[in-house]
Amino acid sequence: MARMKFLCDADRCIECNACVTACKNEHEVPWGINRRRVVTLNDGKPGERSISMACMHCTDAPCAAVCPVNCFYTTADAVVLHSKDLCIGCGYCFYACPFGAPQYPRVGNFGSRGKMDKCTFCAGGPEADGSKEEYAKYGANRLAEGKLPLCAEMCSTKSLLAGDGEIIAQIYKERVVKRGYGSGAWGWKTAYRESIAS
Amino acid sequence: MRTRLAHIRFIIGALALAFVVAVAAPAGAQDRNPDGSVNPTASAVNEEQLLNALRGGAVSGRVTIPDQKAATLIQPEGQVWRDFHEVTLRWIGLIAIIGMLILLVGFYMWRGMVMIQSGRSGRVIVRFNGFERFIHWMTATCFIILAITGLNITFGRPLFASAFGSEAFTTWSQWAKYAHNYLSFPFTIGVVVIFLMWIAGNIPNRTDVEWVKQGGGMVDPSKHPPAYRFNAGQKMMYWIVVLGGTAMAITGYIMMFPFYVTDMAGMQFSQIVHGVVGVLFVAAMLAHIYIGSIGMEGAFEAMGTGTVDENWAKEHHPLWLEEQKKGPAAGGARPMATPAE
Ligand code: HEM
Numbered sequence A: 001m002a003r004m005k006f007l008c009d010a011d012r013c014i015e016c017n018a019c020v021t022a023c024k025n026e027h028e029v030p031w032g033i034n035r036r037r038v039v040t041l042n043d044g045k046p047g048e049r050s051i052s053m054a055c056m057h058c059t060d061a062p063c064a065a066v067c068p069v070n071c072f073y074t075t076a077d078a079v080v081l082h083s084k085d086l087c088i089g090c091g092y093c094f095y096a097c098p099f100g101a102p103q104y105p106r107v108g109n110f111g112s113r114g115k116m117d118k119c120t121f122c123a124g125g126p127e128a129d130g131s132k133e134e135y136a137k138y139g140a141n142r143l144a145e146g147k148l149p150l151c152a153e154m155c156s157t158k159s160l161l162a163g164d165g166e167i168i169a170q171i172y173k174e175r176v177v178k179r180g181y182g183s184g185a186w187g188w189k190t191a192y193r194e195s196i197a198s
Numbered sequence B: 001m002r003t004r005l006a007h008i009r010f011i012i013g014a015l016a017l018a019f020v021v022a023v024a025a026p027a028g029a030q031d032r033n034p035d036g037s038v039n040p041t042a043s044a045v046n047e048e049q050l051l052n053a054l055r056g057g058a059v060s061g062r063v064t065i066p067d068q069k070a071a072t073l074i075q076p077e078g079q080v081w082r083d084f085h086e087v088t089l090r091w092i093g094l095i096a097i098i099g100m101l102i103l104l105v106g107f108y109m110w111r112g113m114v115m116i117q118s119g120r121s122g123r124v125i126v127r128f129n130g131f132e133r134f135i136h137w138m139t140a141t142c143f144i145i146l147a148i149t150g151l152n153i154t155f156g157r158p159l160f161a162s163a164f165g166s167e168a169f170t171t172w173s174q175w176a177k178y179a180h181n182y183l184s185f186p187f188t189i190g191v192v193v194i195f196l197m198w199i200a201g202n203i204p205n206r207t208d209v210e211w212v213k214q215g216g217g218m219v220d221p222s223k224h225p226p227a228y229r230f231n232a233g234q235k236m237m238y239w240i241v242v243l244g245g246t247a248m249a250i251t252g253y254i255m256m257f258p259f260y261v262t263d264m265a266g267m268q269f270s271q272i273v274h275g276v277v278g279v280l281f282v283a284a285m286l287a288h289i290y291i292g293s294i295g296m297e298g299a300f301e302a303m304g305t306g307t308v309d310e311n312w313a314k315e316h317h318p319l320w321l322e323e324q325k326k327g328p329a330a331g332g333a334r335p336m337a338t339p340a341e
């Protein structure tokens, strides 16, 4: 079984936001919820870099550890998913998540923020693969169809890579060797406790 | 005004530009590899370097969406908060609550119920009027439900989630959360009213020093330390409720209206304060419940029927009893302690 990961090659990302748009459209993500976003560091200064970030599907995921109702589960592909039927909208996963991935449909309607929503690695949720219910709650289940996350597929510069961790790490390493530089696999140290030597 | 502002802005801009140029110039010289080719990454940021430079602080940038929280790329503090929530808070809670229970059971076995030594006189005196008792029990009921539903967030999952099954545990937790959120309002009102209605008798004074010196009379039952309407122990309870209740309300409402008034660090800090004060509060209230029920003969009726036996008052609140006997005409009685109901 693969160990699914995301990798954003910051030296290629041009902040075009195609990944964000692809995600929004594929899953009919409502206004105000941002499963994926592009963050620009050192904006306008030397060394500016943009990084596309969503849920990293962490090893020993912090969100799953703090959830008071245990609504997270990890698939055989190591994708971190959750059940909206179980979520009570407490907001704790957002306090623990290193990447700000969990999103809430409401800001604070007397303590009810609605069901948490986050990137599913295009792998849906606990409902039957490809069912209407699954689509309504979590969006498309591309993984079940043998496809990879649409954000990475649509990336105009192939900066954003999604897939088996070892394969995408290999692609990244080859790039670094070939072009002679790389600013590192962003978030890997935090999410997977490893970094790709560059 | 406008022109002066524009002028200032121009100067600041010029200074900033000069600064950027000054900083960037030496960096520019290093933007080449040893073989002379351009190294575009020489001045780029690298996750590990940045995290080290920030010493565990958040890595932030700029985003083009309205939700500015999304501009934080990585917040390592989340790991610290996770550790607090999973480990530290649970230990503090376990030690405080189980420790207090052990202490109380031990104390009960050692001292038993503190009796009215001279027996009941059969004459009663009003201690708390109907309004005071209503506020007390409203706040107490809310507190107990808030405590149970709050502790469910801290300890519920490891204790019950697998036993009840996820579905049932979520249904319960959802209702518990609604109860916790809505009952916070009467609880907060209760704390405010308690603060106002009992403040007069709860200002620490010299009598308290004597009371504490004599160990509150709990250690040596033959002695009866001096006390007005509230003794030093009760005053302590009063301030725990007022200050603890205020801390719980402030941090609780911050959590209930997330990110309205503070940022991520503020939210995490609020939760930490709410959790720690919450479990300590529960431990303190266990002691309060003990002394108001099985710990002391004649104490419960003060909040039950509102009256206490005169001999109880003589032993536990002698100065208050004197005041009451003198009556308001002598200027002794406190306003809330008028015997008429
Ligand atoms: C006074 C008003 C109060 C408000 C507005 C309030 C609000 C909250 C909120 C919003 C949470 C976060 C979890 C959730 O969303 O369900 C929470 C958790 C909690 N509350 Fe309160 N609360 C209040 C009073 C109390 C009191 C009096 C106690 C206990 C005696 C208490 C104990 C707790 C505990 C133990 C937690 C869980 C902490 C954790 O494990 O993270 N709360 N409260």
Ligand code: SF4
Pocket (backbone or CB within 6 Å): A054, A055, A056, A057, A058, A061, A062, A063, A064, A080, A096, A097, A098, A099, A100, A101, A102, A118, A191
């Ligand atoms: S990135 Fe956040 S939401 Fe995703 S697995 Fe990690 S902690 Fe959970």
Ligand code: SF4
Pocket (backbone or CB within 6 Å): A063, A066, A067, A068, A069, A070, A071, A082, A086, A087, A088, A089, A090, A091, A092, A093, A094, A102, A116
């Ligand atoms: S918001 Fe939902 S998923 Fe997140 S910790 Fe709370 S109950 Fe769990």
